[in-house]
Amino acid sequence: MLPHNTIHNLDCIEAMSQMDVGSIDLAFADPPFNIGYKYDVYEDRKDSQTYLGWSREWIAGVFRALKPTGTFWLAIGDDYAAELKLLSQEVGFHCRSWCIWYYTFGVNCKLKFSRSHTHLFHFVKDKKTFTFNREAILVPSARQLVYADKRGAKEGRLPDDTWILRPQDLAEGFHPDETTWYFPRVAGTFKEREGFHGCQMPEQLLGRIIKVSSNPGELVLDPFSGSATTVAVSKKLGRQYVAFDISEEYIERGLKRLSSIQAGDRLDGAPDPKVSAPSTKKGKQLFQ
Numbered sequence: 521m522l523p524h525n526t527i528h529n530l531d532c533i534e535a536m537s538q539m540d541v542g543s544i545d546l547a548f549a550d551p552p553f554n555i556g557y558k559y560d561v562y563e564d565r566k567d568s569q570t571y572l573g574w575s576r577e578w579i580a581g582v583f584r585a586l587k588p589t590g591t592f593w594l595a596i597g598d599d600y601a602a603e604l605k606l607l608s609q610e611v612g613f614h615c616r617s618w619c620i621w622y623y624t625f626g627v628n629c630k631l632k633f634s635r636s637h638t639h640l641f642h643f644v645k646d647k648k649t650f651t652f653n654r655e656a657i658l659v660p661s662a663r664q665l666v667y668a669d670k671r672g673a674k675e676g677r678l679p680d681d682t683w684i685l686r687p688q689d690l691a692e693g694f695h696p697d698e699t700t701w702y703f704p705r706v707a708g709t710f711k712e713r714e715g716f717h718g719c720q721m722p723e724q725l726l727g728r729i730i731k732v733s734s735n736p737g738e739l740v741l742d743p744f745s746g747s748a749t750t751v752a753v754s755k756k757l758g759r760q761y762v763a764f765d766i767s768e769e770y771i772e773r774g775l776k777r778l779s780s781i782q783a784g785d786r787l788d789g790a791p792d793p794k795v796s797a798p799s800t801k802k803g804k805q806l807f808q
């Protein structure tokens with residue numbers, strides 16, 4: 521059996537075939553999107569059939585490794601979102617939510633709208649029995665925040681299925697060159713950037729996924745560790761974890777990130793993104 525609570529320098533398909541069947545509570549995967557992104561080892565431009573064949577293999581590996589009550593979250597870009605959703609369903613998963621994580625500062629495109637969202641598919645193995653800790657991820661409702669409406673539940677409500685990183689900008693309206701057409705912020709505020717991996721996900725996003733779909737002490741799998749965000753958040757939230765990456769350098773630096781944190785540490789980034797930075801209107805602007 522592969523040791524837990526570490527990141528292994530292994531190909532995930534090979535590694536998952538060595539894992540005990542039905543041993544994982546939650547899997548989170550943020551695979552390469554096959555869009556020509558620059559990784560140090562992985563070549564992110566395969567022909568479609570090769571990419572899809574490979575995707576089917578690793579998704580089947582996740583299915584095999586998950587407990588019958590397990591959950592699988594898949595982060596994927598537009599280019600293959602439809603295909604990977606269907607593939608996951610063919611492998612046997614049921615889709616419970618199709619969330620959109622909206623962000624600003626996506627890759628700028630010249631002859632099409634700039635990328636500003638990632639699809640987050642919430643799959644379960646069993647339609648009826650799965651972990652969903654709704655009380656762990658409640659947010660204040662509009663009734664509470666805006667309308668002072670006493671009918672609003674005191675504990676708040678579940679988030680919508682569009683996850684927005686900077687809602688403080690929503691009031692500013694839409695930007696015409698992005699797919700979701702919200703006005704993006706001007707200045708970067710993410711102090712937590714590790715600096716060795718361009719696809720580092722925000723800890724707060726992983727925090728929501730891990731809190732809602734697993735319980736303390738349970739085992740979380742990430743087949744594509746990258747900068748080690750999933751394992752770092754799992755450790756902080758008191759989960760067990762195991763992850764893989766084919767890059768020796770990402771593993772080395774991911775292990776350093778892991779050893780610098782403890783269970784119980786706070787997650788990077790503001791839990792309420794509204795207070796993470798000033799709204800664009802209140803920020804410093806280059807152009808008036």
Ligand SMILES: C[S@@+](CC[C@H](N)C(=O)[O-])C[C@H]1O[C@@H](n2cnc3c(N)ncnc32)[C@H](O)[C@@H]1O
Nearest residue numbers: 531532550562719720721744746747749765766
């Ligand atoms: C999109 S990145 C993951 C980013 C990660 N979610 C984070 O927050 O940093 C995808 C990663 O998959 C790794 N990778 C590609 N093919 C792999 C394979 N067959 N097995 C394991 N890892 C692989 C790449 O080296 C890359 O680091």
